[in-house]
Amino acid sequence: RVAWPLVRAMTQVKKACALANEELGFLPAAIKDALCQACDELLADRFQDQFPLDALQGGAGTSTNMNVNEVLANRALEVLGHKKGDYARLHPIEHANLHQSTNDVYPTAVKVAGINGLRRLSPAVAALQGAFQDKEKEFARIVKIGRTELQEAVPMTLGVEFSAFSEAVSRDRWRTAKCEERLRVVNLGGTALGTGITAPREYIFLVTEKLREITGLGLSRGENMAGETANADAFVEVSGILKAHAANLIKISNDLRLLNFIGEIGVPPLQAGSSIMPGKVNPVLLEAVIQACIKVMGNDLVLADVASRGTLQINEFLPLLAHVFLESLDLLTNGDRLLAGHVAKIEANEARCRAFFDQSPMIVTALLPVVGYEKATAMLQEFRKESGKTMRAFLEEKLGAALVEKVFSPYHLTALGYRNDGDDTEGK
Numbered sequence: 001r002v003a004w005p006l007v008r009a010m011t012q013v014k015k016a017c018a019l020a021n022e023e024l025g026f027l028p029a030a031i032k033d034a035l036c037q038a039c040d041e042l043l044a045d046r047f048q049d050q051f052p053l054d055a056l057q058g059g060a061g062t063s064t065n066m067n068v069n070e071v072l073a074n075r076a077l078e079v080l081g082h083k084k085g086d087y088a089r090l091h092p093i094e095h096a097n098l099h100q101s102t103n104d105v106y107p108t109a110v111k112v113a114g115i116n117g118l119r120r121l122s123p124a125v126a127a128l129q130g131a132f133q134d135k136e137k138e139f140a141r142i143v144k145i146g147r148t149e150l151q152e153a154v155p156m157t158l159g160v161e162f163s164a165f166s167e168a169v170s171r172d173r174w175r176t177a178k179c180e181e182r183l184r185v186v187n188l189g190g191t192a193l194g195t196g197i198t199a200p201r202e203y204i205f206l207v208t209e210k211l212r213e214i215t216g217l218g219l220s221r222g223e224n225m226a227g228e229t230a231n232a233d234a235f236v237e238v239s240g241i242l243k244a245h246a247a248n249l250i251k252i253s254n255d256l257r258l259l260n261f262i263g264e265i266g267v268p269p270l271q272a273g274s275s276i277m278p279g280k281v282n283p284v285l286l287e288a289v290i291q292a293c294i295k296v297m298g299n300d301l302v303l304a305d306v307a308s309r310g311t312l313q314i315n316e317f318l319p320l321l322a323h324v325f326l327e328s329l330d331l332l333t334n335g336d337r338l339l340a341g342h343v344a345k346i347e348a349n350e351a352r353c354r355a356f357f358d359q360s361p362m363i364v365t366a367l368l369p370v371v372g373y374e375k376a377t378a379m380l381q382e383f384r385k386e387s388g389k390t391m392r393a394f395l396e397e398k399l400g401a402a403l404v405e406k407v408f409s410p411y412h413l414t415a416l417g418y419r420n421d422g423d424d425t426e427g428k
Contacts, residue, residue, distance in 0.1 A: 002053050002064050002319075003326045008043055009113035010068045013105045013188065014096060015039040016211035020203050021098050023210075031095055034076035047071055055323040060316045061106035069096040099199040099207075101191040103229055103314050108186040108211070110322045114238065115217050117329030118180050124336035125173040125245070131343040132166035135159075141410045144264060144353035145360045152362045155413045158264065158348055165252050172245040179238045184219050186211075187228035193313045194226030232307040232315050235325055242328050243300040246293035249335060253286040253293075256346070260286075263352045268345040285342050292331040299324035357408075358392040366407050367395070 015036055022032035041047070050071045057063045069092035074084040076096075082089050090096075140159035145152050188211060189204035191197055196204045208221040222228035259265045260283055267283050274280040306321040315321070357363060361383060364376050371379070383394045396404045406412065 002051055002055050002067075003113070003323065004045075004048060004051075005113045005116060005326055006064070006109060006322055007048075007051055007068065009116065010064065010105065010109040011039050011042045011072070012112060012214050013109050013211060014068060014072055016188075016207055016214050017098065017100055017105070018096075019210045019214075020207040024200065024202055024206065026200070026203070027095065027098060030080065031076065031090055034079040034090065035072055035096060037079050038072045038075035041075065042071065047075070055319060057319045058316065060102055060314055060318050061322070062102040064319070065097070065100075065102040065106055066092065069093065072096045099189075099191070099203050103192050104187045104190045104194070104225075106318060106322075107229070107232070107315075108188040110235075110318065110325070111183040111186055112211075112215055112217065112219075113322070113326055114183050114235070114329070115180050115215075117326055117333070118176055118183075118238075121329055121333045121336070122173070122177050124333045124340070125169060125176055128336045128340040128343070129166055129169040129173055131340040132162055132169060135343060135346060136162040136166055139348050140414075142348050142350050142353050143357055143408060143410055143413060145357045145362065152356075152360045154365045155357065155363050155408060157410050157414055158353060159410075160414055161259075165255070168248045168252065172241075172248055175241045175244065179241045181218075182234045182237050184217065185222045185228060185234070186219055187222050187225040189221065190225035190229050194222075194224070194229035196225070226313070230310060230313050230315070232310060232318065232321060235321055236304050236307045239300045239303045239325060239328065242332060243297050245332055246296035246300075246328075249332075249339070250290050250293045253289045253339070256343075257283045257286050262356070263349055264356070266347045266349060268342060285338060289335045289339050292335045296328045296331050299328045358390040361391050363391055363408065364395065366413065367399070367404075370403065370407060371399070 018027060018032045018035040018039070021027035022029055027035075051067055053063050053067055073087070073090055073092040073096045077084055077086055077090050080090065136159050138159075139162055140157060142158040144156060144158050144161070145154075146156040146161070147153050186208060187194055189196055189199055189207045191199050205221070208219055212219045256265070256267060260267045267286065269281040270284055272281070274282075302324045303321050306317045306324075307315065309315070309317055361380055364380055368376055379395070379398060383389075383391060386394065389397075392404065392408070
């Protein structure tokens, strides 16, 4: 069915049109009042059962536009004390749709619904960023081995690993907050083609102001409304930002699954993981987020295709665009909220991190500024010939526990480079 946020946005557009038409003398005050009451009731989430239409429809959204017109007109008739369907008194097109076309009210409503969706998404992204930042601090002193290409690499801390997650989400937070401005330019008043044909000039200049007052959004009338009517590239741009966020969430969720798999962290159990294997617990929320984000990335491809298929003066396929665009916003908002709560309950297994660290031959890399490449290589070759020791124990035996403890401290492993202060040359 047509997304309810889109119906709500269309209702706000209709209310703005009624107010502008009444102020300019094109609509009787009593009819304006009745239509506005009907709008307010619908915005209070009444009459949802009166919108049975499928989301995918031909006609560039005309079916949805007329559905809203008819519900508002019939409810306004009831407000005035008349029977529903008494269109001689109040008509869905002559009054509810006065000086409008589907081609200007529908894309405007999609943009309003999109901005509202972005404003729901933004705090969800912020909460996820905060959850990762909290873990970054909590895990700051947990030393571990880093990995590249699924192979052990060089030492780091679990806090640094989580800081990379928070930084990626921080960029997403900035992007989603800024991209709202891409949707603020609307073609309301442009009627069929953006030329404003059949609409009074003064109405064209007033109606967006009314919509801005009703929504509280920083909307503006397009300077070239024909261009705004014919093209949907603004949605492609915003959808690309949603796709970037989805890509980050997939990467992060998969990393958390891997860290949980090797036991360096424990994600909170949410359900029994198997109907046959007792005690098995799966990272189901992470898997759900990954699936949601794959859908968002698929939606981006659909949306771009839809935007490219508009012909001449309008895009006939905006209902599909609206459907996938608003769905992506909901998927990401819900995914971020759930993931933020999940991340907050992640626990570190410091002993497991330390065990991997102590056993890894690759930790010798951190000693290169101390012993040099040739000596490090020789020690590594010697270590591989021995058995029964961890790499850390071997290095402590060769270089002394104090030096090894200093080099492998969280401070030294996370400092930006190393300081050649004389102390780090000990042991060369």
